[in-house]
Amino acid sequence: MKGIGFRVFRFAVLALFTAVFLYPLVYAVYYSLLPLPDMGKIAPISHFTLENYTDLYNNYPVGRWILNTVIVTVSVVTFSVILNSMAGYALARWEFPGKKAIFAFVLGSMMIPYQFVITPVYIQLAQLHWNDRLIGIIVPFIVNCLYIFMARQFFLGIPKELEEAARVDGLGLIGAFFRIVAPISTPLVLSIIILNFTGTWNFYIGPATFINNRDNYVLSVGIKTVKDFMYDKKNQTLAGVVVLSLPILVMFTILQKHFVEGIATTGIKG
Amino acid sequence: MRQARPAKQWKPGQEMRRAALLFIAPAAILWIWWFAYPAIRSLILSFYDYNYIRTAGNQFVGLANYAKLFTDRTFKQSFWHSCQMVLVCVPVQTCLSLLFAVLLDTEFRGRSVIRTIFYAPYVISAIAVATVFMYLYGQDAPLTNLFSALFGLENKGWFANMKLALPLVMIMFVWQQTGFYMIMYLAGLDSIPSELNEAAEIDGANRLQLFFHITRPMLRPTTYLVVTYGIITAFQVFDQMSAIAGTGVLGSPGGALNTMVTFFYQNSFKYGKVGYGSAAVVVLFILIFTITLLQRMFVERENRKGGGGEA
Numbered sequence: 335m336k337g338i339g340f341r342v343f344r345f346a347v348l349a350l351f352t353a354v355f356l357y358p359l360v361y362a363v364y365y366s367l368l369p370l371p372d373m374g375k376i377a378p379i380s381h382f383t384l385e386n387y388t389d390l391y392n393n394y395p396v397g398r399w400i401l402n403t404v405i406v407t408v409s410v411v412t413f414s415v416i417l418n419s420m421a422g423y424a425l426a427r428w429e430f431p432g433k434k435a436i437f438a439f440v441l442g443s444m445m446i447p448y449q450f451v452i453t454p455v456y457i458q459l460a461q462l463h464w465n466d467r468l469i470g471i472i473v474p475f476i477v478n479c480l481y482i483f484m485a486r487q488f489f490l491g492i493p494k495e496l497e498e499a500a501r502v503d504g505l506g507l508i509g510a511f512f513r514i515v516a517p518i519s520t521p522l523v524l525s526i527i528i529l530n531f532t533g534t535w536n537f538y539i540g541p542a543t544f545i546n547n548r549d550n551y552v553l554s555v556g557i558k559t560v561k562d563f564m565y566d567k568k569n570q571t572l573a574g575v576v577v578l579s580l581p582i583l584v585m586f587t588i589l590q591k592h593f594v595e596g597i598a599t600t601g602i603k604g
Numbered sequence: 605m606r607q608a609r610p611a612k613q614w615k616p617g618q619e620m621r622r623a624a625l626l627f628i629a630p631a632a633i634l635w636i637w638w639f640a641y642p643a644i645r646s647l648i649l650s651f652y653d654y655n656y657i658r659t660a661g662n663q664f665v666g667l668a669n670y671a672k673l674f675t676d677r678t679f680k681q682s683f684w685h686s687c688q689m690v691l692v693c694v695p696v697q698t699c700l701s702l703l704f705a706v707l708l709d710t711e712f713r714g715r716s717v718i719r720t721i722f723y724a725p726y727v728i729s730a731i732a733v734a735t736v737f738m739y740l741y742g743q744d745a746p747l748t749n750l751f752s753a754l755f756g757l758e759n760k761g762w763f764a765n766m767k768l769a770l771p772l773v774m775i776m777f778v779w780q781q782t783g784f785y786m787i788m789y790l791a792g793l794d795s796i797p798s799e800l801n802e803a804a805e806i807d808g809a810n811r812l813q814l815f816f817h818i819t820r821p822m823l824r825p826t827t828y829l830v831v832t833y834g835i836i837t838a839f840q841v842f843d844q845m846s847a848i849a850g851t852g853v854l855g856s857p858g859g860a861l862n863t864m865v866t867f868f869y870q871n872s873f874k875y876g877k878v879g880y881g882s883a884a885v886v887v888l889f890i891l892i893f894t895i896t897l898l899q900r901m902f903v904e905r906e907n908r909k910g911g912g913g914e915a
Contacts, residue, residue, distance in 0.1 A: 352721055352722075354779070355783075358737065359736075428620045428627075430621045431621070436628065436632070454649070458637075473634070506623075535729070538729070539842050539846075539869075578732045582728060583728065
């Protein structure tokens with residue numbers, strides 16, 4: 335591409351916004367590694383210490399919170415990938431009574447804000463004695479109509495001939511899905527994993543509402559209470575922020591190449 | 605074996621219905637149990653004077669909750685704050701994300717690193733982001749100082765300032781969301797056939813003409829999605845308000861961060877006024893639904909007039 339003016343403009347805009355996007359991240363990591371007297375100052379790297387992290391670990395059940403968050407996220411994402419893809423596949427490929435209505439429900443649900451159902455969900459969880467337990471923030475969040483929709487769009491884009499060939503080889507409809515279609519669905523699976531992993535890991539309003547016992551907190555709720563009670567200990571609070579953010583940033587950096595591809599093939603771009 | 609099993613009569617319709625039932629049922633059961641039924645219950649609750657702190661006297665009151673909402677000053681304030689969130693954040697993040705996508709569309713060194721940096725805020729928890737921004741915009745904090753030097757704003761924590769708390773939430777919201785829409789636009793740009801641009805270039809179009817006459821109309825379906833999704837998300841901001849309020853009343857400082865969602869949450873879960881809170885969230889849903897529908901109609905009319913792609 336030519337145009338020196340364009341290149342200068344591009345460089346200026348991108349440099350400015352790289353700074354805007356990086357600054358808060360660098361700020362958080364930097365001060366999470368410094369002792370309290372260095373807050374608000376530019377301190378040399380020789381002052382760096384991991385003490386804030388060990389203090390945080392000793393003062394709060396952070397280990398439990400990490401474990402809880404991992405349990406909840408892995409459970410939700412596993413079931414979500416399987417169940418939502420299956421439903422999306424049926425909607426894309428098979429003819430059955432009520433298909434149009436079900437698809438209309440899928441689209442309609444995507445427009446309903448989650449807050450709309452949170453009160454009755456809370457009442458239901460309390461009736462089952464699932465409030466204050468991890469299962470209460472797993473089971474209600476497995477089915478997500480966005481992922482059903484994404485799966486449907488993805489499977490519509492796969493040539494039918496694949497499954498027809500599988501049938502000739504004697505596979506049933508379900509066998510064809512698991513043996514032929516599922517193995518080539520990596521872009522879909524990765525997109526759902528990335529979106530659902532970040533969504534569940536960061537989910538706040540649900541766990542904050544349904545969980546009261548501090549030992550059953552997930553990280554998002556736990557770190558928020560750390561901030562509430564330790565706001566003046568900026569370095570320790572920021573250590574909490576890093577603990578909450580780093581795993582997701584690492585996961586994203588590893589998978590990000592597939593993510594753009596995933597958005598292009600699963601139809602969230604329209 | 606390879607002859608499609610002639611012995612067993614193959615009934616395609618029946619096999620398909622069975623397979624579909626098997627594939628749809630697990631998702632459908634969970635959806636009805638944890639989404640459809642609660643949604644209907646929420647709607648019904650909004651017609652009741654239902655209060656779980658009080659044990660007796662939960663009675664049907666018809667539209668009384670809704671009537672009360674429209675005379676409630678706090679609700680009006682919350683409604684206005686939610687609208688401000690949408691009216692400011694959606695245009696800003698849509699323009700910025702489109703600009704970033706166009707600048708990052710062509711190959712150059714460092715492109716994928718910058719793309720990752722721009723998208724990174726989106727994957728971080730809103731609680732984490734709000735916490736860092738509270739430090740950045742606290743009293744005597746770097747960005748507070750910067751903005752007071754630039755615009756003569758008071759050197760006081762933004763989150764404790766009635767006038768600046770909502771702008772602070774807007775800043776952190778846009779900072780966090782823009783990268784996601786940039787990715788959507790990048791995917792949209794990928795789907796524009798390069799022949800179109802090449803043909804226009806041969807015809808002597810410059811870069812700006814190219815953008816306004818080829819790129820922008822071709823991106824209309826993406827813009828529709830970016831705007832729709834942006835409106836829905838901006839109406840639902842909650843975590844940031846909760847982080848800023850801390851252990852205080854949701855919507856602090858002094859109601860400056862009351863939105864429709866915090867209003868609903870405060871009533872349903874803090875005051876126990878479940879019926880009243882439900883009415884507020886029904887209004888939010890109707891609002892989102894109407895806007896989405898109007899936008900859809902608008903886009904369809906534009907398309908009939910002979911625009912670019914379809915939404």
